[in-house]
Amino acid sequence: MSKSKHKTNDVETFSEKEPELKGTLIAVFGLGAFIVISWIIVYVLFVSR
Amino acid sequence: MTMINNTSINKDDSSLVMAHMWVAFVSLFVGGLMGLLQTLVRSGTLTLPFGIGYYQILTVHGVILALVLTTFFIIGFQFSLMSKTVGMSNKQRDSAWFGFWIMLFGTVTTAVTILLGKASVLYTFYAPLKAYPTFYIGLALVVVGSWIGCFTNFRQLYVWKKKHKGEKSPLLAFMVVINMLLWFIATLGVAATVLIQFIPWSLGMVDTINVLVSRTLFWYFGHPLVYFWLLPAYMAWYAIIPKIIGGKIFSDSLARLSFVLFLMFSIPVGFHHQLTEPGIDPVWKFIQVVLTFMVIIPSLLTAFSMFATFEITGRKKGYTGLFGWIKGLPWKDVRFFAPMVGMIAFIPAGTGGIINASNQMNQVVHNTIWVTGHFHLTVGTTVILTFFGISYWLIPALTGRKLTAKINTLGLIQTIVWAFGMSIMSGSMHIAGLLGAPRRSSYSTYGGTEQASEWIGYQIGQAIGGSILFIGIILMVYIFINMVFLAPKGHEEFPLAEVSDDAEPTPMFLENWKLWIGITVALILFAYTIPFIDIIQHSPPGSPGFDMLIR
Ligand code: HEM
């Protein structure tokens, strides 16, 4: 089996089929934001006590 | 298939798994009833009759739900996965049954002791509270029985691998073995404290107990315990839900990697439960806090992986737009809906966990009912709803029956009832906790202080939420009975997902068990050796028992 041929094949299928994951990206960002905001709320409570 | 059989796995394995399921669902009912009573007592609505103590029912609740229900469900479920993916020989099944009977005997021993009022020490059994010896002996038997389960699973994969030289192990079998490794390593700590400290002390062979050592060994076990609950839910999320929604596993390697990371980072972190505890060097507390934050990595990997599975599947079905794929998910299929609601609950649940573990910030929430609110989201919603979601196909698959449309609908209702009741109960717990309300306390006006009067509205909130939850428990128990005895005979699929064609091949190093176990042990030794020696060397005098304190 020729390694280089295998590689190019892979790259082709890769670029053709690369799934669209925009929603996932935004959702994960949203999740991160939720964590950070909740954390800050309790942090403020901690500092103010 | 050579035999015509309705059950999705062979009959003998089905009976084994069903035995575990019976214990789990009986526990659900008993434990749930105690939960309801607790909320009613705490809100001043009810006084317990017949001299039953608040801590007696709270011990039943904690032990039977957090220790018994979970362990039996998980071990049973995992046997079904192993049977399906790598098979089970007669000998292995015999040893599995042996483990089951030992666990059951231990459970009954402990339960009877608690019910007789001789062990109102709560499920954490902190010294110097002292229970009657059979409480600890029963618990030790549960652990020993579970070890037999561990080694049976290890053996199953080992035998499979010998027959399939050079192949990677089936994903679910890999996950089961990781979880059982985690359990085995973790329970060594609790076994040590129970056998070396509690049993001799409770039998009167020694007068005192080293409290800090016992609590440290307990939490060495207590944190991985929560991952032992969570990982079977993740097995379903990663490797079963994709099939149910008509998709594929996003990435086999990513799933394995996250399990390996959970194994490594869920054990050397027990100090995050002891942040307010005197006698532990703050430097080592800090180090374990840092290690705790490492589990955020596999948690977010899991979140990403789930979103990606959903989006890809939705888009393949033709739903477009940024979030259009959400409509492509089978919301009316309870096998998806229940675990999905569990996943959503994990967003606030995991966030709360990060807050709890944030070193100094822990002081805001420590020993408040916020913590109770937190783990009713994690184990009481995320894990339990996923287990319910599994039951909707697993139980009929085991009993050779069908999940009917009616039960499916009832399951959707059950899930909504649970989510609604829990939002009220857990939400009230979180807020009351931030206002300072303590956990593990019966009804009290605290001498009429102003601060305590702020809590009572939330206590009533908990009672309302708890009553709704109890309706959820009755529904679930009915659903279980239906799937065992009443549903029409038929074939129910055992959904095992395949890996997506887009996924990269899994690198073999993920199967390097010696490496993963080595790193895990090294991390544990690093995180615990020095502080543990320090704890022993600088111990205050041991404590006598206080067995009359909280009857
Ligand atoms: C009907 C459903 C439920 C209700 C009404 C309920 C209610 C409660 C309440 C009010 C407490 C706190 C009592 C206190 O700190 O004074 C509590 C504690 C606890 N619950 Fe639940 N719960 C329910 C279901 C569950 C489930 C499904 C699990 C786990 C699988 C669970 C695990 C626990 C644990 C581990 C504790 C801590 C016990 C302790 O602090 O020693 N609960 N529950």
Ligand SMILES: [Cu+2]
């Ligand atoms: Cu923890």
